[in-house]
Amino acid sequence: MTVGIIVSRADSASVRIGEQLRERADWERAGTGADGASEEAANAEAAEGEETNTESAASADDVPAPVARYVREGFELLAFEPWHLELDGVAAAFDDPDVVVFASRHAGETGPLLTAHFTGNFGAAEHGGSDRALAPACPNAHRAVVRALAEHAPEGYDVGMECTHHGPTEVGAPSMFVELGSSEAEWGDDAGAAAVADAILDLEGVAPETERTVAAFGGGHYVPRPTRIVEETDWAVGHVAAEWCLDDLGDPREHRDVVERVFAASGATRAVVDGEKPRLRDVIDDLGYGVVSETWLRETTGVALDVVAALEGELTGVDEGLRFGDPAREAGADGAEPATDALIVDHPDDLWADAHSVDPDAALAAAREHALAYTTEENGNRVAGDIAFPDADAYDAYVDALVGLLREKYDEVGRDDGTVRITDTAFDPAAAAERGVPEGPKFGRLADGAAVEVDGETVTPADVARERTETYGLSNPSEGKGN
The missing domain is CATH 3.40.50.10700 (AF0625-like)
Known part of the structure; x- marks a missing residue:
């Protein structure tokens, strides 16, 4: 894996980034066929040049010779006299790079900004390259560099991305611009240039795609x-x-x-x-x-794409409410393919809703922890419909988690193979009315566990309580829809 880095001596920010690259890593100066001026001299020359990196691209067929070449393990840095936009085919100047990085300035009314983007033209080529042409991108390296820019950015700098714009469009390898902006103050800022240099060096070993x-x-x-x-x-x-x-x-x-x-x-x-x-x-x-x-x-x-496809096919689409649980992400991380053997069962909607009334976050967490994927309603806030598990043990653990929540609410909760039964003693308004308790504050006190006086008689909560039993049916995991 080799990263080719381009410094343009026509670009003062590029020169400054190049200086920081060489200061922050050990490089070996290699022959280029031209000795070239020092980078310090190039800085002074660049200050007199254009203030934008959008000059029209040259139409020469041959790549200009680099004026300086530096190498280290995994990297090759070349300095050129022309603007970056004039370097179509520049990958040929390197020793077979996997990705090419243009260390460049960014110009705009955006304040201090570190940014990265790909190159190409969707219409006429007004700023380098060819009409309606796009250079090969390096999305994985680009993601890595954007995150590294955020890590290394000095105080006061924003980090962002730009759309595809300007040339070159025929680089010869996957490529991107990594830029220091957005005015002369930043182009000469060593701290900003160092952040760009560090982000580029962090690309060591990162695949382009x-x-x-x-x-x-x-x-x-x-x-x-x-x-x-x-x-x-x-x-x-x-x-x-x-x-x-x-x-x-x-x-x-x-x-x-x-x-x-x-x-x-x-x-x-x-x-x-x-x-x-x-x-x-x-x-x-x-x-x-x-x-x-x-x-x-x-x-x-975090979910393997084959797992996504299988579970969306078995259940529903993400945009229709499907959500993936931790087991699906764990499977994606180790390369397993559990979705083809997923246990698909009818979700115990009523049981879950009762557990949700005890602790909404814990009820959702139970689905995330145990299920491969589950269907939801209300923007993902309620679990309902079919649900997929890695196996019957995961399904049992899920039901047990919901039962544990219900035990915080009810006097007794029991589970057998096919049902969850709850037993609770609670205030019965009908029984209170029979004892002559008027509706209103006294109902509330009895429901809260306090005795009340009615016509000189004490009525206790036990006097107006009734035992309630409810049963929730469960799917039989041996008859899961996915088996």
Whole structure:
């Protein structure tokens, strides 16, 4: 696994990041065919250059020769004179990199910001690369670098992601920009540059791609939904077409090839879409890719995809209320495939509702702890319907957990193979009325366990209590729906 790093001497922030990279790790200077000026001199030269990294890309077929080369285990750092955007095909200058990182400036009205994004053009190539072309993304490495930027960011810096924009579009390897922004003050800030350098160095051994990748469509340039997905789930995000990118694209039905390229260049089989966008959704469906919700990505985090597919097929979809329990996530972690042998049973809805009245959080926790997956209502707050377990023992443990909650409420709770029976002695309004107790405060005191006086006679709670028995039926695990 080799990370190729590009420093542009036309970019003062890039030069500063390069200096921090070399200070923070041991590198060996390698021959480049050109000695090149010192990085300190390049800093001074870059200060006189352009203030944006969106210059038009050069159209030369050959990759410019690097002016400096440094190597260490797992990394190769090359410095070039041209802007990053002019470096189409630059992977050929490295020794077979797995991923290429452009250490770059970010320019904008965003304050101190560390950011990362992929490159490409959904319409005309106004800032490097080719029209309607996308460079191969590295979603897993990108997720790692965004999280590392958050870890290393100095006080006062925000961390975020951007949509896919500008060139180059023909890098020759999976690639991304990792940027220091957003003005000259930050471009010369050693602390900000060090944070970017540390995040890049943290990519050691990180694979560029992952099967848990989605493409994203819609939203603003700084992509809040994809950022949440990367920061808060185990899903990575490939190319992102923000609203303005989709405007550049035009009617997706006329540019199906570009939409398909988004998935191919991202290594994604699913997409998240902000807003309705029926034409885009139809094209995505026609191409054979699925559109999923942010909720789906959150709920499937940690669950093997074959387990997700099997349990959604057996029960219902996540967007219809399916939730996964800890056993499903544990199975995903060790590579097991329990869903094909899942025990599917009718959920004891009434029993659960009674336990929920004792402790709502504990009742939900019982399902999460013991079930592979369970159907829910009320935005996931109530368990109802079918439920899947790894085996009959897990089902028994679940019922026992609910029974334990009921014992906090009732005088006696018993369980046999097919039922849970509760016995309770409680205030009986009818019996109180027979003893002449008027409805109102005295009813309340008796219900709370206090005696009251009625016409000179003492009425105790025991006088107006009645024993109540209720039975909840249970599914027979040997007759589970999944067997």
